[in-house]
Amino acid sequence: MSEIKSYPLDHHGITAGICDELQIVDRINKRIGSPDIRRIIQPGLGVKAMIINSLGFTNRRLYLTPQFFASKPVEALFGAGIIAEDLNEHTLGKALDEIYAYGPTKLFGEIAFEIAHEKGLFGKTAKLDSTSFSVQGEYLNQNDDSSEAPHASQSVEEVGKNTEENADEDRSPIHVTHGYSKDKRPDLKQVMLSMIVNGPADLPLWIQGLDGNSSDKATFYETIKTVEKFRSQLAVGGPFTWIADSALYSKEAILSIKDHAWLTRVPETLNECQTEIDKSYNEEEWTQHANGYSFREVTSQYGGIDQRWLVVRSEQAKAREQHTLESTISKEETKAKKDCWHLKNKIFACTKDAKEHVNTMQKKYKYHLVESQIIEKVKHKTKGRPKNGEEPEVVGYTIEATVTLDSEKKEKMLNRKGQFVLATNELDVETMPSVMILENYKDQQSVERGFRFLKDPYFMADTFFLKKPKRIEALMVIMCLSLLVYNFSQHKLRQALKDQGETLPNQKKKEIQTPTMRWIFQIMEGIGLVEIYDSDKNISQKIVTNLDSVRTKIIRFCGHNVMKIYKVDS
Numbered sequence: 001m002s003e004i005k006s007y008p009l010d011h012h013g014i015t016a017g018i019c020d021e022l023q024i025v026d027r028i029n030k031r032i033g034s035p036d037i038r039r040i041i042q043p044g045l046g047v048k049a050m051i052i053n054s055l056g057f058t059n060r061r062l063y064l065t066p067q068f069f070a071s072k073p074v075e076a077l078f079g080a081g082i083i084a085e086d087l088n089e090h091t092l093g094k095a096l097d098e099i100y101a102y103g104p105t106k107l108f109g110e111i112a113f114e115i116a117h118e119k120g121l122f123g124k125t126a127k128l129d130s131t132s133f134s135v136q137g138e139y140l141n142q143n144d145d146s147s148e149a150p151h152a153s154q155s156v157e158e159v160g161k162n163t164e165e166n167a168d169e170d171r172s173p174i175h176v177t178h179g180y181s182k183d184k185r186p187d188l189k190q191v192m193l194s195m196i197v198n199g200p201a202d203l204p205l206w207i208q209g210l211d212g213n214s215s216d217k218a219t220f221y222e223t224i225k226t227v228e229k230f231r232s233q234l235a236v237g238g239p240f241t242w243i244a245d246s247a248l249y250s251k252e253a254i255l256s257i258k259d260h261a262w263l264t265r266v267p268e269t270l271n272e273c274q275t276e277i278d279k280s281y282n283e284e285e286w287t288q289h290a291n292g293y294s295f296r297e298v299t300s301q302y303g304g305i306d307q308r309w310l311v312v313r314s315e316q317a318k319a320r321e322q323h324t325l326e327s328t329i330s331k332e333e334t335k336a337k338k339d340c341w342h343l344k345n346k347i348f349a350c351t352k353d354a355k356e357h358v359n360t361m362q363k364k365y366k367y368h369l370v371e372s373q374i375i376e377k378v379k380h381k382t383k384g385r386p387k388n389g390e391e392p393e394v395v396g397y398t399i400e401a402t403v404t405l406d407s408e409k410k411e412k413m414l415n416r417k418g419q420f421v422l423a424t425n426e427l428d429v430e431t432m433p434s435v436m437i438l439e440n441y442k443d444q445q446s447v448e449r450g451f452r453f454l455k456d457p458y459f460m461a462d463t464f465f466l467k468k469p470k471r472i473e474a475l476m477v478i479m480c481l482s483l484l485v486y487n488f489s490q491h492k493l494r495q496a497l498k499d500q501g502e503t504l505p506n507q508k509k510k511e512i513q514t515p516t517m518r519w520i521f522q523i524m525e526g527i528g529l530v531e532i533y534d535s536d537k538n539i540s541q542k543i544v545t546n547l548d549s550v551r552t553k554i555i556r557f558c559g560h561n562v563m564k565i566y567k568v569d570s
Helices: 012-021 024-031 043-054 062-070 074-078 089-102 104-118 216-234 251-256 271-278 315-343 351-363 407-416 434-442 445-454 469-500 517-523 549-557 560-566
Strands: 003-008 125-135 189-198 203-210 241-244 261-265 293-300 307-314 368-379 393-405 419-424 528-533 539-545
Touching: 012 024, 012 043, 012 074, 012 469, 012 517, 012 549, 012 560, 024 043, 024 104, 043 062, 043 074, 043 089, 043 469, 062 089, 089 104, 089 469, 104 203, 104 216, 104 469, 125 216, 125 445, 189 216, 189 445, 189 469, 203 216, 203 469, 216 241, 216 251, 241 434, 261 434, 271 307, 271 407, 271 419, 293 434, 307 315, 307 434, 315 368, 315 393, 315 407, 351 368, 351 393, 419 434, 445 469, 469 517, 469 549, 517 549, 549 560
Parallel strands: 125 241, 241 261
Antiparallel strands: 003 528, 125 189, 189 203, 261 419, 293 307, 307 419, 368 393, 528 539
16 A cells, blocks of 8 residues: 655755755865764755755744754755754754854855855945844853753754864854844844845855944954955955945044945044035036936045045935924924923022023923023012011022024924935046946945845844854854855846746736745745655655646746756756
């Protein structure tokens, strides 16, 4: 009697196939891991398992990876002889420890640069930014290898407790500590992640785990120098034009990287920036651009470096910021009027105290003026009806105050809204025209998209439950390799659709050439792998079910490795 088993394959075959195309397993095994032939799961395969888990978007923690694969067609994803129980906590923990021993930043950089070079995906600009990740739980000191049992909710901190013998103890792990929280969780400790995105596929090219209290102003220019040195040693790619936010723009930073091309936003706190924005220009002196943008170019020698400044005006940003300003002014007016009303009941000992209080009060209001009148508070010495001719004495002073809008200040602030200044040391207008300055800076959003991906609540590690900072650094490599696989898959599919003039339906049934991989993954839900066993318990046939024309088209566009997993012919 034959037996049939069915496994959900869904989109996991795409993730596994792209990992195979990028040779993730081989690249990692070549660098880390012991050559013990008794070892079933080498670190590369463990990393591939964690990538498939993280891109499963099931919000399933890493310590539940064996459970995640228990229902999946493991051999189809990893090869013959591999079972779900092999992908256990010890296997994953050992892989993380070996990543840390090799060096997380070094490992990721070497793999990402190789992939970008082999796939011809290097771009001319490198976008640099950082973000914070909230961390929950208790943390061991860097030299504390205590085997104390962790909490059940913590994931891989319990894995392979005695597998850190190969770790590089000379390199200190990142410090989990409080800092400026970009997650808006100042109550939690955190770590920082710095990331560089490059090329048409928006591949993460370089990552670095940083202490929770690290400052972009201190780390950005050091990262640029390190990566340029790394790139020149590998002799791949060309010198980058570095794009970052205003944290890069300081005299020390731009002097430090003066030999590299850079493009950044000028901090609005700089007097030179505000002066340039406040200047009056005729409308014809602005160059109009698409989507409500306009700009004008000036020169600057800030920090002793010759630069081109692009003053940019955005109508959309102006409308949004003006609405916010009006709301801020309204709230300030309500508070100021309330404060003035309470002044009537406050008595001051002298006029000097009263004036000082009004001056202090005025400093609290950015858009309003306090007009005040000091009034004597008089009172008779004794209670009851005063005697004839008895004059009351001055016992203190009160303030009658009114609030008026500072129209000049409001108008000045309104004129500034929707404007910002970009700066670059690329002086050749043919190499980088004014419009390219704007377009290149807007492309900085590709890094922010990457961070949004990593912080997705359904992603594997939206918050960390790791106990050791070493494991946190190593897990950052897994996270960003997952982003690399995701972005490469998306680019590959979109490019294939464009090259062949094909389309796919979006959520609204409209045919498009730019689908997101998240939507593609949803389309692939329901695909299964059926195994049919003969009477001797041997597999006699494997069938992939629920393939239709759209799903088959997607699989073919994803390439040979994906087609092999889904058993689709070319």
